[in-house]
Amino acid sequence: MSTSLYTPVADIPRLVADARATYETGVTKPLAWRRKQLRALFNMLEKEEAAITEALFKDLRKTREEGAIFEVAQIRAAIVHALENLEQWAAPEPIDAGSPLYAMDRLEVRRFPLGVVLVIGTWNYPIFLSIGPLIAAIAAGNAAVLKLSEVSAHTAELLLHLLPKYVDNSAIKVVYGAVPESTALLEQRFNLIFYTGNAVVARVIMKAAVKHLTPVVLELGGKSPVIVDKDANIPNAVKRIMWGKTVNAGQTCVAPDYVYVHKSVAAQFYAEIPKAMKALHGDNIAKTHTFPRIVSDRHFNRLVSMLDAELVVPGVEVVYGGHHNATDRFFEPTVLRGVTQDAKKHPVMKEELFGPIMPVIEYDDVDEVIAAIRAKGEPSLALYPFSSNPKFIEKVVNGVDAGNVIANDLLVSVGIDTLPFGGVGESGMGSYHGKHGFDAFSHKRSVMVRSAGLEFLNDLRYQLALYNPRGLAYRIARLLLFKSPASETYYALMSFIRRVTATLAARGGLPLAFLLGVLFARRHQ
Structure with a gap:
């Protein structure tokens, strides 16, 4: 795609300044303005669905149906959820002080917008992961600058054209470009930076944020493991795992990265893969319309090199797939056996795969699996235990660090707006979706309103009365303030x-x- 539509780097400081000037007028704070912008986004998604799904197809070969369901529908639902709950989210929250000292006072937590926020979207879900955080920013009453990814160029260029037609362009700015444009943005002062992407870029963002003490929300990724117990329903587990791995051709931050399978059910697990793939994508996945493509030549070549390097490791073999075609960036879902957790030995275990390669590691003892995952010291964004044994699931949930957990399924909790979504450690910091996103883009301000009268009560706290160890005020203070734990x-x-x-x-x-x-x-x- 042409770079002619990139936002001029020289324009970026003025663009951010304009957004701040608009915010300072107070126009973004009333709930009426927020609702109007959210409805405008909804109208855009409704009226422009065909153009949006066409752009997604051009970028990633997502079918119109996959684009509509996994991107457009999810964002429409998020907007509706925000509209239905906005007044409640923004209302003052009464707080119980838990002490008779403040029984006469009104205590509240009020949520205020942070100011001008930067949302840096990403390419793999360029609608869901760009507009989604923008919904939270708007709902919280902020002005926003949205940076679109140049990798999914067709979708970015469409949004660059559409957004100013629908939303308040004085408060919601759109920037399109690559590294120079992102660098120029990070030189500006924001009140929050929200980034979706990888840990390498996240470190660059955090370094830039330090200059202005800007808070950040980082939605990253990592090697999200699946752990299949011997008591799992293997046919169902395999179909669900392969579904999660092939949605968007594995280019999903919460995709299953690798799978631990108990040795006693490993043969059955492998045998179910062709059945599952046929049920999901038909007889010829290379020709089916249901399977997307790798987004760029660079990402395609990365996957090919990784697979080639892994296949020369002694003992590693392809259980399913292995074919790829550079002409249209088709990369067949590829399941490998003979892999271990040793990242020095196995290239596929070094970093997040972000594609349709799926290593399988066979195991005997789940405690050893938990210990091996913990030893990596890099919590993933997702964790997927499969078992019909609740104790097994609880052991994995409590034993493995991860941002989000789904037992006996994959991906689906991302679409539930009442659940927080976010990582921990290497997989990110902070969370959003629904009220959690509203809070992420808000400052929670404590408000205490006291009576202007009743001064006789305050007389007890003033120095001459309170600092007399034999006086009544000091004794009352000790009685009320010096607490002890119960038995x-x-x-x-x-x-x-x-x-x-x-x-x-x-x-x-x-x-x-x-x-x-x-x-x-x-x-x-």
């Missing part, structure tokens, strides 16, 4: 009451559960 028996009893209350409520015993809940709450004040 372990008390905490155990309260924990028991809480569990019983939850169990009764779940089974329909609401009246008794309510009484126990009141007792628990009153004793905990």
Whole structure:
């Protein structure tokens, strides 16, 4: 694609300054403005769906249906969710001080916009991962600068054209370009930087953010593992894993990167792969319309080189797939066996694959698997245990660090706006989606409103009265302020009451559960 549409680097400081000038007028703060912009985004997605899915097809060979479902529909749902809940999210949140000292006061948490925020989108889901954070930024009342990825050029150029037609272009700016444009943006002062991408660029962003003490939200990735137990439903597990691996040709930040399979079910696991692939993509995946392509020659060549290097490792063999075609950047889903966790020995274990290569590691003991994953010291964005044994799932969930967990499935929780989505450690920091995104782009300000009268109560805190160790004020202060923890028996009893209350409520015993809940709450004040 041509670079003629790139935002001139020289224009970027003025563009950011214009957004700040608009924000300073206060126009973005009223809920009416926020709703208007969200509705405008919805209208854009509704009216321009055909053009959007066409651009996604040109960039990634996503079918119109995949583009509509995984990008357009998800963002439309996120907008509707924000519109339905915006007033509640923005309302002052009453706070219980938990002390009689402040019983006469009004305590609140109010959420205020941060200011001018920078959203840096990415190429693999150029609608979902660009407009999604922008929804949160707008809902929170910010002015925003959206940086579009040059890798998915058709979609970026379409958004560059469409967004100014629909949203308030004085408060919501769009920048399109590559490294020079991103560098120029990072030299500007923002009140938050939201980035979706990889850890290498994230470090560059954090370094730039230090200059202005700018907070960051980083949505990264990592090598998200799948752990298949011997008690898993293997046919279902394989179909779901291969679905998660082939959506967007594996170019998904929460795609399954590699799979641990218990040795006792490994043969069955491999045998189910061709069946699953036929059910998902038909008899000839190279010719089916359902399987996307690799986004660029650079990414295609990276995958080819990685696979070639892995296949010369003794003991490694292809279980399924292995074919690729540079002409249209087709890379067949490729399942490998004979791989171990040793990244020095196995190229496919060194970094996030971000493509349709799937190494399989056979194991005997899940405790050793957990220890091996933890030893990497790089928490992934997702974790996928498969088992019909709840104890196995809990062991994996509690034993492996990851940003998000889905048991017995993959990917689907990303579309649930009531759940936070975000990484930890190498897979990112901060979270968003729904209210969590609103909070990420907001400053939570504590507000305390006290009576202007009742000075006789305040007299007790002033120095001459309070600092007299024999005086009444000092004794009252010690009584109210110097707290001690209760006994372990008390905490155990309260924990028991809480569990019983939850169990009764779940089974329909609401009246008794309510009484126990009141007792628990009153004793905990």
